[in-house]
Amino acid sequence: MTTQHEIDAAIAKAATGGGAHHPARDYPPYRSSALRHPKQSLVPVVDPEAVELTGPVFGVTDVTELDRDLTLGHHGEPHGQRITVSGRVLDRAGRPVRGQLVEIWQANAAGRYAHHLDQHPAPLDPNFTGFGRCRTDDDGAYAFTTIRPGAYPWRNHVNAWRPAHIHFSLFGTAFAQRMVTQMYFPGDPLFPYDPVLQSVTDQSARDQLVAEYVHDLSTPEWSLGYRWDVVLDGPSATLFEDGDR
């Protein structure tokens, strides 16, 4: 059985000191990556086709205003600390990504997912499923109301715990901007032990995955406010095209 100590050593060994924005797909401390990363180099496409420079569109038929509040839709209130998470989705030129789909999913306050393969002995919450979606507005802004998820154990190694996080799925105007990532909470003591977060070896890039607590976004007697902006990567053509389509 792999120990945390061995994983710590592997994390230290894989730490490049920076430069790369995205995690390497081959990252030994995250043991599941071993057989699931290509060994051939990606084939570069310097001039992507229109197929990759366009993408699916979403509209009022796809999302209701209520879908952004994960505390609704059940008979009662979920357990846990109510929070709001909001921010802007931007492209690398800093332009707002408008009218695009943002989807989130997360564990409940006890660190349990409403997924039958998550069998760790923490209670399911009958008033929380942990899935929401919204569309970005004209400013590229999104907002969710939810509860703060708990940390949870996983079987990467003995005593492996994921820091609390919310999974995010985002679309840009180009399919090549597609993004799936995770948002973390500031100051979590589990950060250094987590191979998924540490797979981003550049400290400033890693910091981009951590939301900021913003007191002015907290609502009196109601919720704590976090802000998290997302910058979608994409081919250089997405820097020059007109952001609207």
Place this chain on the structure above:
Amino acid sequence: MTLPPTPAQTVGPFYGYALPFYGGDEIVPATHPEAITVHGYVFDGAGAPVPDALVETWQADQHGSLAGAPGSLRHDPVTSTVIGRDGVRFTGFGRVPTDADGHWALHTLPPGAHRPGATPYLAVAVFARGLLHHLHTRIYLSEHADALAADLPALAADRRATLLATLERDRLYRFDIRLQGEGETVFFDFQ
């Protein structure tokens, strides 16, 4: 000035109650007279099927239009449950999780040429537990094999073949995705 991108992270094992949606695999109804079915397995480097992968596709309609349409996730106005597409508008977007045996299938229309002379294909994004950053590939239908060879001459023939969906029978195409090892699928980096 460019902003540094937010890093990718794995989709993890528990997206299944969140991302897949009713009708995600039916870009057109399977019963549509012109529908094709594209199906296959996702395999890891040991040749084992990957039961927790998610395959997304985006494509032009039969006439080559990439305008798409909203409504992939159309919901019931009373319950807010996703009830799928309206069967009329072609959204061009598919999303299908792999089964317990690593299999996926989707029903769509053959894409048209998105510009005069272009070789049509389905753009694909692959997500999986264990995959820290998703991968992009393309599905070319086997009848476009020669055009694909002309488009990507630098690619060895055996590698190029991983981008071809082979015809198993009328309107049924097979496209396996091998994340690693022998027959590894060609994945692209769009610069």
